[in-house]
Amino acid sequence: MVTKIITGIEINLEEKQISNPYSTGQGGAHFENRVQSAFTILLLTGGVAPCMPQWPIVEIKLQGKYQGYNVDDLIVHCQKPNSERKSKLLGQIKHKVKFTIGDQILSEVITAAWNDFTNPKIFSEASQDIIALICGPLSAIDTDSVRTLLEQARYSKNGDDLITRIELGKFTSNEQREKFNVFKHHLTNANNNIELNNEQIWRFLKSFYLLIYDLDIKGVALSLLHTLIEQYSRNNVSSVWAQINDHVQWVNENAGSITLDTIPEEIRKVFQKIRVEAIPEEFVKDTTKSEITDWNDYENASDLVVACLIGSWNENSPADKSILSQLAGLKYEKWIPKLRDVLQYPESPLELKNGIWFVKDRIKLWQSLSARIFDDHLDILNKCATMVLTERNPKFELPKRDQFAAQMYGKVLNYSNHIRKGLSEALALTSSYSDLLKNCSTNKPEMTAILVLREIFDQADWVLWASLNDLLPTLAEAAPDEFLKIVEDNFKNGTGVFDSLFAQEGNGVTGWNYMTGLLWALEALAWSETFLVRVTVLLGELANIDPGGNWMNRPSNSLTNIFLPWLPQTAATIDKRKVAIKTLDKELPEISWKLLLSLLPRKHQISSGSYKPKFRNYIPKDLNGKGI
Helix, strand or coil, X not given: CCEEEECCEEEECCCCCCCCCCCCCCHHHHHHHHHHHHHHHHHHHCCECCCCCCCEEEEEECCCHHHCCCCCCEEEEEECCCCCCEEEEEEEEECCCCCCCCCHHHHHHHHHHHHXXXXXXXXXXXXXCEEEEEECCCCHHHHHHHHHHHHHHHHCCXXXXXXXXXXXXXXXXXXXXXXXXXXXXXXHHHCCCCCCCHHHHHHHHHHEEEEECCCCCCCHHHHHHHHHHHCCCCCXXXXXXXXXXXXXXXXXXXXXXXXXXCCXXXXXXXXXXXXXXXXXXXXXXXXXXXXXXXXXXXXXXXXXXXXXXXXXXXXXXXXXXXXXXXXXXXXXXXXXXXXXXXXXXXXXXXXXXXXXXXXCCXXXXXXXXXXXXXXXXXXXXXXXXXXXXXXXXXXXXXXHHHHHHCCCCCCCCCCCHHHHXXXXXXXXXXXXXXXXCCCCCCCHHHHHHHHHHHHHHCCCCHHHHHHCHHXXXXXHHHXXXXXXXXXXXXXXXXXXXXXXXXXXXXXXXXXXXXXXXXXXXXXXXXXXXXXXXXXXXXXXXXXXXXXXXXXXXXXXXXXXXXXXXXXXXXXXXXXXXXXXXXXXXXXXXXXHHHHHHHHCCHHHCCCCCCXXXXXXXXXXXXXXXXXX
């Protein structure tokens, strides 16, 4: 026998084994006390109870058995501010529970919950009352299956809908069905062995919640509670938590209620809102601009309209400044100081870097200032955009081998790439957001974009098309129908513009491809069902004259990407895609044949030399097995 003498007393260490509170049955009381304390902290801080309406807690009743409650460990009363509407949570606190048919603790909880649920003096569904089982960590299966099952009940419209969901495999797992039978078994026992109908089970389950707290250890929940206390008392968190625990334990033993008025003064003081002393106004000097939320109210909003129409420019470019002067109706040197003043505001919509001006959120600013845009703004925009976008890039005056070094030869555009891009986007904004321009004449915004495109591309040769290469997708967005008509007219009139563009394709590091902009523009328009057929035919025409090259950007690849069965680059329906391919087959049957071959899975692909007009047997299938 192992013994030890302590202050004259002999202790048998083999007979006296040290145990933790949960193994001796005392842990449940500690857990219950901590859960009740957690809700008390919510009351003190003006918080709301979980799963309840977002109303403050006004009272917490502990051990309400003598008042007729069966779920009596915790009754939390909430009240809507400035209203008489109230709601309550009935909480049964159990440290350990298993969701099985044979678990006696669960049987007691369900029985108590059912008795309160069916007692209109205690529980009201109309008042959004709920019943909650509050417990410690459960097994992974119980945690996932039970909570998911209860959520299914809350999303069901009635009892029959819940049963349908449970019986369908895609809605409910086998584990959830097993837990449903556990609930059904215990509810039948609670109802004097009379089986409940679907509607009764559904109504109970959607009012029943499972709340899991890890307050039996120093875990996440306890850490969050300490953090909440710390917002009011940084240096005394553990002491405050202990005081709350002691008070709640005393109230619990006496089946009392907790309100703000009944909580001891020394605890309430900790949670009083910290008074913030403001610095007297006479000692404060505001050295910053006040924040402007609506730039339409800004005193120089009309000048911001000009910046918004341009979008971006280089103030080191004399040509850019001349365009700004025309739009502003004022010399650049007199106009720009107003914009520099806008830069000083904290939320300025403008940005300046290395002489380049940007509008940071152009669409937002456009929406704010749209009421200040008038017909004369659009007329000047028409004139300026035409002037800037018809400039031919002088680098094409050099031999092809030297064009990559155009800047060294001084062969550069007068207008910066920033203002060219900004004006192109202005045309797209004008057309796309025409409904915002309420002070402009009807159809004036749309016609502005159309007229600019007509003037730009009237008699345009390959040099101008190549100069606008990177802007073509934006110009196509500004006036899609007009852009397609311009491309169609070039084929109809046999201008040879696109043949010349293909001929400019270079090889190696210094080479370039001036067809990419047109291909990207057509691919963008192909997303619309309205333009798919026309785009398909135009890409077919381009593929027909494509001499081939080293660049992957080719019309045939664009067609393949648009109609790829498993990832189509169009929002058009399958029927509309069929119409587009059939139209291409009528116009250019060999191109349509090559397109269909490219869409076949590799193992089914046929040599392009074996052209067969009757291609129906070779139409590829989409992911649903339907022909394109």
